[in-house]
């Protein structure tokens with residue numbers, strides 16, 4: 001009778017005969033709502049309640065009690081049951097309670113994620129650009145969105161990897177759910193595991209309560225693993241298992257947790273090269289690369305710069321409540337010549353600054369002065385490692401020699417500049433004999 005009432009309202013119902021069957025179903029299906037009698041042929045409703053709470057603290061459990069056994073109902077509520085129904089169950093009352101439980105459950109998950117989501121979200125993502133390779137990326141995103149395959153977005157910092165991941169989510173059937181993200185490079189190694197997988201109460205000193213990890217929070221939605229190339233080796237194996245089995249344990253827990261997540265990963269490292277250098281687990285690289293998407297660097301699609309610039313100017317004028325601004329013609333040309341090592345992020349930052357600095361209605365070269373005309377250095381980007389721009393190829397000895405020589409050369413040139421070209425003074429600052437400095441200047445062609 002209960003099944004009929006629930007199914008008539010569009011709910012999916014799975015029945016279990018006793019506690020062991022219920023516990024198995026809980027593990028396999030992770031239902032949103034559990035409805036259990038307190039008396040069962042084997043085990044009891046309290047056992048089901050505990051198993052449900054163990055698996056997912058947010059799981060809504062409604063218990064059914066015989067008329068008159070109010071103490072049992074109170075005990076169940078104390079153990080975490082959401083509510084109780086007295087038998088014989090009135091179907092309307094049941095439906096009301098189930099609706100409420102479903103709403104409460106949605107709210108609980110949404111609450112945790114809403115703050116992060118709000119901060120990260122700036123409306124639905126628009127991918128600006130007409131470059132054929134960028135169009136290809138958009139096409140791939142559409143194709144991948146319809147499936148549940150793991151997607152790996154590769155590309156330099158600032159090329160739009162996260163933007164693509166968000167667009168993918170917005171295009172997918174899971175778009176209603178939250179976008180759960182974690183930056184593997186930004187979280188200290190010691191905390192990363194609990195952030196990903198959560199922990200049980202008392203799993204370690206300071207673990208005062210049970211905390212769900214991102215894998216759990218992303219249930220039925222996407223999980224964005226940003227900078228997955230920076231994942232420490234020991235965690236690579238754990239992630240691999242979670243991806244393959246869609247199952248993991250919380251830190252300090254023994255119960256395997258089954259989740260249904262769609263993983264989207266991004267990295268600015270070349271994973272295949274990292275595998276070759278034995279810094280990355282080959283199986284994980286393989287597992288992640290099911291559907292690879294490469295974000296092209298901005299210098300390889302400079303035709304998109306005017307369109308991007310216009311898009312950002314309009315956006316910042318709107319955000320900053322300014323009247324709309326235009327670029328002086330020479331400025332657009334200048335921007336297109338600039339190699340923009342920080343990619344779209346750098347362009348966006350420059351333009352934001354220019355919009356703030358511009359008092360008239362035209363953005364001139366000097367508004368962009370700071371990064372466009374100065375020496376070509378990457379905009380400070382917490383995500384970029386300086387080693388990405390260093391040639392580390394060849395054997396250990398070769399690479400070390402080359403990098404040291406380059407470093408030495410820079411150091412000498414800089415010191416000589418600081419010393420106003422005075423070699424004696426420079427040798428003093430460097431604390432090396434003048435003779436050595438002279439020979440090095442010759443060697444490096446700096447004299």
Ligand SMILES: Nc1ncnc2c1ncn2[C@@H]1O[C@H](COP(=O)(O)OP(=O)(O)O)[C@@H](O)[C@H]1O
Pocket residue numbers: 126127128129155156157158159160161162163164266295344345348383
């Ligand atoms: N094609 C694009 N159109 C519009 N904005 C873009 C585009 N590509 C990147 N951006 C913007 O540039 C910034 C950096 O992009 P992001 O996705 O964070 O790069 P990544 O993750 O590759 O470092 C973001 O603010 C993003 O919205």
Ligand SMILES: [Mg+2]
Pocket residue numbers: 158161162226383
């Ligand atoms: Mg990023």
